[in-house]
Amino acid sequence: MSKKVGFIGLGDMGMPMALRLLGTGPSLTVWTRDSQKLGRFRDTSAMIATSPQEVFAQSEIIILMLASADAVDAVLQRGTEGFSSMCKDRLIVQMGTTLPAYSKSLETEILAAGGRYAEVPVSGSSVPAASGQLVAMQAGDPETLTEIETIIAPLISAKVDCGAVPAALQMKLAVNTCLAGVMFGLLEGTNLARQCGLDMQVFRQVMEAGQMASPVVKMKMPKLVDEDFSTQASVYQTGANLRMMHGAAEEVGAQTPLVDSALGMQEKAMAMGFSDSDVSAVIRAYQELNSA
Numbered sequence: 230m231s232k233k234v235g236f237i238g239l240g241d242m243g244m245p246m247a248l249r250l251l252g253t254g255p256s257l258t259v260w261t262r263d264s265q266k267l268g269r270f271r272d273t274s275a276m277i278a279t280s281p282q283e284v285f286a287q288s289e290i291i292i293l294m295l296a297s298a299d300a301v302d303a304v305l306q307r308g309t310e311g312f313s314s315m316c317k318d319r320l321i322v323q324m325g326t327t328l329p330a331y332s333k334s335l336e337t338e339i340l341a342a343g344g345r346y347a348e349v350p351v352s353g354s355s356v357p358a359a360s361g362q363l364v365a366m367q368a369g370d371p372e373t374l375t376e377i378e379t380i381i382a383p384l385i386s387a388k389v390d391c392g393a394v395p396a397a398l399q400m401k402l403a404v405n406t407c408l409a410g411v412m413f414g415l416l417e418g419t420n421l422a423r424q425c426g427l428d429m430q431v432f433r434q435v436m437e438a439g440q441m442a443s444p445v446v447k448m449k450m451p452k453l454v455d456e457d458f459s460t461q462a463s464v465y466q467t468g469a470n471l472r473m474m475h476g477a478a479e480e481v482g483a484q485t486p487l488v489d490s491a492l493g494m495q496e497k498a499m500a501m502g503f504s505d506s507d508v509s510a511v512i513r514a515y516q517e518l519n520s521a
Contacts, residue, residue, distance in 0.1 A: 233258070234380055235288030237281055237304055238325065239266045241460065242351075243294035245359035246324075249383045251275060258287045262300075281305075282315065290320045290380060297469070298327045307338070316344035322377055324349050324365075326469075328476045329395035329402070336369070336394045345373050348394045349381065350401040352408075354462040356448060362386045366404075368397035402477040405470055406488055411445055412467075412508060413491040419453045420515035429454045449509055458506040465504040467511075468495040 232255050236247040239261035250257050251273055259270055260278040267277050278284045281304045285291060295301050301323070306312045316339045323332060323346070336346040347370075351363040365381060365388040367374050374390065381388075391397040415436075422432045433450045436442070452458070471492040478485045497514040498506075 232289045232376075232380070233287060235259070235278075235284035235291040236294070237261065237284055237291065238294035238296070238300070239263070239269075240294070240296060241355045241463070241466070242358050244269065245355055246292075246294060246363075246384050247275075249359075249361055250380075253383045255290075255380060258284050260284045282311075285315045285319060288319070290322060290377065292322045292324055292381075295325045296466075297325075298331045301325070301327065301335070307335075312338070313342040316342040318343060320345040320347065320373060320376065322347045322349055322381070324351055324381075326350050326401060326405075326473060327398065328473055328480070329398040330480055332395040332398050345370065346394065347373050347377055348397045349377070350398055351385065352401060352404055354448075356461055357386075357444075358384070364388070366391050366397040366400045368392055368394045399477060399481075402470075402474045406474050406478075406485065408445065409471060409474065409491050410487055411443070412449070413487075413494065413511075415441075415446060415449060415453070416494070416509070416512050416515060420512060420519070423516075424519060452507060452509040453512060456512075458503070458510040460505065460507045462508050463505055464495055464498050464508055464510055467508040468492065468499065471495060 234250065234255040235258045236250065237260050239247060239259065244266065247259055248269065258276040258278050259267065260281055261267060270277055276287060278287065293301055293304065295304065302308065305315060321339055321344060332348050339346045348368040349365050351365050353363040357363050361383055363385045365385045367388055368391045391400045422429065433454050436446055436450055471488055474488045475485050494511050494514050498511040501513055501517065503510040503513060
Protein backbone atom coordinates (compact mmCIF):
# COMPACT_ATOMS: atom_id res chain seq x y z
CA MET A 230 0.00 0.00 0.00
CA SER A 231 1.33 3.45 -0.91
CA LYS A 232 2.47 5.65 1.92
CA LYS A 233 0.80 8.99 2.49
CA VAL A 234 3.32 11.75 1.78
CA GLY A 235 3.44 15.33 3.04
CA PHE A 236 5.51 18.12 1.51
CA ILE A 237 6.32 21.31 3.42
CA GLY A 238 8.13 24.26 1.80
CA LEU A 239 7.17 25.58 -1.64
CA GLY A 240 10.00 27.97 -2.43
CA ASP A 241 12.04 28.15 -5.65
CA MET A 242 13.14 24.54 -5.20
CA GLY A 243 10.24 23.09 -3.24
CA MET A 244 7.51 24.15 -5.65
CA PRO A 245 8.78 22.26 -8.73
CA MET A 246 9.71 19.30 -6.55
CA ALA A 247 6.24 19.04 -5.04
CA LEU A 248 4.60 19.46 -8.44
CA ARG A 249 6.63 16.53 -9.76
CA LEU A 250 5.25 14.31 -6.98
CA LEU A 251 1.67 14.81 -8.18
CA GLY A 252 0.24 11.68 -9.70
CA THR A 253 3.32 9.54 -8.98
CA GLY A 254 1.50 7.11 -6.67
CA PRO A 255 1.39 8.25 -3.04
CA SER A 256 -1.30 10.68 -1.92
CA LEU A 257 0.21 14.12 -1.36
CA THR A 258 -0.56 16.79 1.25
CA VAL A 259 1.17 20.17 0.89
CA TRP A 260 1.68 23.25 3.03
CA THR A 261 3.81 26.38 2.89
CA ARG A 262 3.90 29.59 4.87
CA ASP A 263 2.91 31.71 1.84
CA SER A 264 -0.68 30.59 1.30
CA GLN A 265 -0.80 32.20 -2.18
CA LYS A 266 1.63 29.55 -3.46
CA LEU A 267 -0.84 26.83 -2.50
CA GLY A 268 -3.05 27.99 -5.36
CA ARG A 269 -0.86 25.98 -7.75
CA PHE A 270 -2.28 22.83 -6.16
CA ARG A 271 -5.95 23.68 -6.42
CA ASP A 272 -7.73 21.43 -8.92
CA THR A 273 -5.02 18.78 -8.49
CA SER A 274 -4.98 15.50 -6.58
CA ALA A 275 -3.07 17.10 -3.68
CA MET A 276 -4.67 17.91 -0.35
CA ILE A 277 -3.92 21.49 0.73
CA ALA A 278 -3.27 21.68 4.47
CA THR A 279 -3.92 24.72 6.63
CA SER A 280 -0.99 24.08 8.98
CA PRO A 281 2.12 21.90 9.39
CA GLN A 282 0.23 19.96 12.08
CA GLU A 283 -2.38 18.99 9.51
CA VAL A 284 0.33 17.73 7.13
CA PHE A 285 1.73 15.52 9.87
CA ALA A 286 -1.74 14.28 10.84
CA GLN A 287 -2.46 13.28 7.22
CA SER A 288 0.97 11.86 6.32
CA GLU A 289 3.31 9.02 7.23
CA ILE A 290 6.33 10.42 5.40
CA ILE A 291 6.98 14.17 5.45
CA ILE A 292 9.45 15.87 3.11
CA LEU A 293 10.85 19.17 4.36
CA MET A 294 12.29 21.59 1.77
CA LEU A 295 12.71 24.67 3.93
CA ALA A 296 15.05 27.64 3.71
CA SER A 297 16.74 27.41 7.11
CA ALA A 298 17.18 25.51 10.35
CA ASP A 299 14.96 28.09 12.06
CA ALA A 300 12.16 27.30 9.58
CA VAL A 301 12.54 23.57 10.25
CA ASP A 302 12.41 24.13 14.02
CA ALA A 303 9.29 26.28 13.67
CA VAL A 304 7.47 23.69 11.53
CA LEU A 305 8.39 20.82 13.88
CA GLN A 306 7.61 22.88 17.02
CA ARG A 307 11.07 21.93 18.20
CA GLY A 308 11.67 22.84 21.84
CA THR A 309 7.96 22.48 22.72
CA GLU A 310 5.74 19.62 23.84
CA GLY A 311 4.26 19.49 20.35
CA PHE A 312 7.53 18.25 18.83
CA SER A 313 7.24 14.69 20.16
CA SER A 314 3.61 14.26 19.19
CA MET A 315 4.32 15.46 15.63
CA CYS A 316 7.39 13.27 15.12
CA LYS A 317 6.20 10.03 16.73
CA ASP A 318 5.64 7.29 14.13
CA ARG A 319 6.56 9.67 11.30
CA LEU A 320 9.44 9.47 8.82
CA ILE A 321 10.89 12.94 8.27
CA VAL A 322 12.92 13.48 5.11
CA GLN A 323 15.05 16.62 5.41
CA MET A 324 15.93 17.69 1.85
CA GLY A 325 16.91 21.29 2.58
CA THR A 326 20.45 22.42 3.36
CA THR A 327 21.49 23.10 6.96
CA LEU A 328 24.69 22.87 8.93
CA PRO A 329 25.72 19.24 9.46
CA ALA A 330 25.83 19.56 13.26
CA TYR A 331 22.25 20.87 13.24
CA SER A 332 21.05 17.88 11.20
CA LYS A 333 22.76 15.43 13.55
CA SER A 334 21.09 17.00 16.59
CA LEU A 335 17.73 16.98 14.82
CA GLU A 336 18.08 13.29 14.01
CA THR A 337 18.87 12.52 17.66
CA GLU A 338 15.74 14.32 18.87
CA ILE A 339 13.43 12.83 16.23
CA LEU A 340 14.61 9.29 17.03
CA ALA A 341 14.13 9.95 20.74
CA ALA A 342 10.57 11.09 20.00
CA GLY A 343 9.79 7.78 18.28
CA GLY A 344 10.18 9.02 14.72
CA ARG A 345 12.59 8.26 11.91
CA TYR A 346 14.89 10.59 9.99
CA ALA A 347 16.52 10.70 6.57
CA GLU A 348 18.99 13.38 5.52
CA VAL A 349 18.64 13.87 1.74
CA PRO A 350 20.00 17.22 0.52
CA VAL A 351 19.98 17.73 -3.23
CA SER A 352 22.35 19.38 -5.67
CA GLY A 353 20.81 21.58 -8.36
CA SER A 354 18.66 24.66 -8.85
CA SER A 355 15.03 25.29 -9.85
CA VAL A 356 15.69 24.28 -13.49
CA PRO A 357 16.85 20.69 -12.79
CA ALA A 358 14.26 20.52 -9.99
CA ALA A 359 11.49 21.09 -12.54
CA SER A 360 12.79 18.31 -14.80
CA GLY A 361 13.63 15.80 -12.06
CA GLN A 362 17.37 16.10 -12.63
CA LEU A 363 18.49 16.79 -9.07
CA VAL A 364 21.30 14.75 -7.50
CA ALA A 365 20.44 13.41 -4.05
CA MET A 366 23.01 12.75 -1.36
CA GLN A 367 21.49 10.63 1.39
CA ALA A 368 22.43 9.57 4.89
CA GLY A 369 20.65 7.63 7.59
CA ASP A 370 19.43 4.16 8.44
CA PRO A 371 19.66 1.94 5.31
CA GLU A 372 16.13 0.53 5.75
CA THR A 373 14.72 4.05 6.04
CA LEU A 374 16.53 5.14 2.89
CA THR A 375 15.19 2.11 1.02
CA GLU A 376 11.65 3.01 2.11
CA ILE A 377 11.82 6.48 0.53
CA GLU A 378 13.57 5.35 -2.65
CA THR A 379 10.49 5.21 -4.87
CA ILE A 380 9.03 8.38 -3.33
CA ILE A 381 11.98 10.63 -4.20
CA ALA A 382 12.65 8.92 -7.55
CA PRO A 383 10.60 11.48 -9.59
CA LEU A 384 12.76 14.28 -8.16
CA ILE A 385 16.23 13.01 -8.97
CA SER A 386 18.44 11.71 -11.76
CA ALA A 387 20.98 10.14 -9.40
CA LYS A 388 21.53 9.43 -5.73
CA VAL A 389 24.60 8.71 -3.67
CA ASP A 390 24.63 6.91 -0.31
CA CYS A 391 26.92 8.84 2.03
CA GLY A 392 26.64 6.79 5.24
CA ALA A 393 25.47 8.05 8.61
CA VAL A 394 23.99 11.49 9.33
CA PRO A 395 25.40 14.14 8.80
CA ALA A 396 27.64 12.82 6.00
CA ALA A 397 25.15 13.75 3.26
CA LEU A 398 25.14 17.41 4.26
CA GLN A 399 28.91 17.43 4.62
CA MET A 400 29.07 15.99 1.09
CA LYS A 401 26.57 18.55 -0.23
CA LEU A 402 28.50 21.48 1.23
CA ALA A 403 31.85 20.15 0.00
CA VAL A 404 30.34 19.81 -3.50
CA ASN A 405 28.84 23.29 -3.18
CA THR A 406 32.28 24.66 -2.35
CA CYS A 407 33.48 23.32 -5.72
CA LEU A 408 30.39 24.80 -7.37
CA ALA A 409 31.08 28.19 -5.77
CA GLY A 410 34.55 28.11 -7.32
CA VAL A 411 33.03 27.46 -10.75
CA MET A 412 30.29 30.08 -10.39
CA PHE A 413 32.43 32.89 -9.02
CA GLY A 414 35.25 32.04 -11.42
CA LEU A 415 32.70 32.36 -14.21
CA LEU A 416 31.59 35.74 -12.89
CA GLU A 417 35.15 36.99 -12.56
CA GLY A 418 36.16 35.71 -16.00
CA THR A 419 33.07 37.25 -17.59
CA ASN A 420 33.89 40.57 -15.95
CA LEU A 421 37.44 40.40 -17.34
CA ALA A 422 36.15 39.54 -20.84
CA ARG A 423 33.82 42.56 -20.79
CA GLN A 424 36.55 44.86 -19.54
CA CYS A 425 38.79 43.67 -22.36
CA GLY A 426 36.06 44.55 -24.86
CA LEU A 427 35.77 40.97 -26.12
CA ASP A 428 32.81 39.77 -28.16
CA MET A 429 30.70 38.14 -25.45
CA GLN A 430 29.05 35.68 -27.83
CA VAL A 431 32.50 34.45 -28.84
CA PHE A 432 33.48 34.24 -25.16
CA ARG A 433 30.39 32.13 -24.56
CA GLN A 434 31.23 29.92 -27.54
CA VAL A 435 34.72 29.24 -26.19
CA MET A 436 33.43 28.56 -22.66
CA GLU A 437 30.85 26.08 -23.91
CA ALA A 438 33.27 24.30 -26.26
CA GLY A 439 36.32 23.91 -24.04
CA GLN A 440 37.31 22.32 -20.75
CA MET A 441 35.00 24.60 -18.78
CA ALA A 442 31.89 23.22 -20.50
CA SER A 443 29.45 21.90 -17.90
CA PRO A 444 25.69 22.06 -17.22
CA VAL A 445 26.28 25.01 -14.87
CA VAL A 446 28.31 26.96 -17.41
CA LYS A 447 25.78 26.23 -20.16
CA MET A 448 22.95 27.38 -17.88
CA LYS A 449 24.64 30.56 -16.63
CA MET A 450 26.58 31.79 -19.67
CA PRO A 451 23.45 32.92 -21.58
CA LYS A 452 22.25 34.80 -18.50
CA LEU A 453 25.60 36.57 -18.09
CA VAL A 454 25.92 37.43 -21.78
CA ASP A 455 22.32 38.72 -21.98
CA GLU A 456 22.41 40.21 -18.46
CA ASP A 457 19.27 38.24 -17.68
CA PHE A 458 18.97 38.11 -13.89
CA SER A 459 15.65 36.25 -13.65
CA THR A 460 15.99 33.90 -10.71
CA GLN A 461 17.14 30.31 -10.83
CA ALA A 462 19.14 30.49 -7.58
CA SER A 463 19.01 33.89 -5.93
CA VAL A 464 21.86 36.01 -4.61
CA TYR A 465 20.29 35.67 -1.14
CA GLN A 466 20.08 31.87 -1.39
CA THR A 467 23.65 31.70 -2.64
CA GLY A 468 24.81 33.71 0.36
CA ALA A 469 22.98 31.39 2.75
CA ASN A 470 24.71 28.42 1.13
CA LEU A 471 28.11 30.12 1.23
CA ARG A 472 27.68 30.78 4.95
CA MET A 473 26.79 27.11 5.50
CA MET A 474 29.89 26.03 3.55
CA HIS A 475 31.96 28.23 5.85
CA GLY A 476 30.13 26.87 8.90
CA ALA A 477 30.59 23.24 7.88
CA ALA A 478 34.30 23.89 7.39
CA GLU A 479 34.50 25.53 10.82
CA GLU A 480 32.93 22.45 12.41
CA VAL A 481 35.89 20.32 11.26
CA GLY A 482 38.65 22.95 11.26
CA ALA A 483 38.96 23.36 7.46
CA GLN A 484 39.83 26.67 5.78
CA THR A 485 37.70 28.27 3.02
CA PRO A 486 39.41 31.38 1.62
CA LEU A 487 37.64 30.95 -1.76
CA VAL A 488 34.23 30.76 -0.10
CA ASP A 489 35.01 33.77 2.07
CA SER A 490 35.96 35.82 -1.00
CA ALA A 491 32.79 34.75 -2.82
CA LEU A 492 30.72 35.69 0.21
CA GLY A 493 32.18 39.19 0.14
CA MET A 494 31.04 39.68 -3.47
CA GLN A 495 27.62 38.21 -2.71
CA GLU A 496 27.16 40.60 0.21
CA LYS A 497 28.16 43.51 -2.02
CA ALA A 498 25.53 42.49 -4.59
CA MET A 499 22.91 42.27 -1.84
CA ALA A 500 23.80 45.77 -0.67
CA MET A 501 23.23 46.95 -4.25
CA GLY A 502 19.66 45.60 -4.15
CA PHE A 503 20.08 42.27 -5.97
CA SER A 504 19.02 39.94 -3.14
CA ASP A 505 16.15 38.37 -5.08
CA SER A 506 17.94 38.33 -8.44
CA ASP A 507 19.76 35.33 -9.85
CA VAL A 508 23.31 34.78 -8.60
CA SER A 509 24.49 35.88 -12.05
CA ALA A 510 23.60 39.42 -10.92
CA VAL A 511 26.73 39.37 -8.74
CA ILE A 512 28.44 40.49 -11.98
CA ARG A 513 27.13 43.95 -11.07
CA ALA A 514 29.27 43.92 -7.93
CA TYR A 515 32.32 43.17 -10.06
CA GLN A 516 31.39 45.95 -12.46
CA GLU A 517 31.08 48.42 -9.61
CA LEU A 518 34.57 47.49 -8.44
CA ASN A 519 35.84 48.17 -11.98
CA SER A 520 34.87 51.82 -11.67
CA ALA A 521 35.93 52.28 -8.05
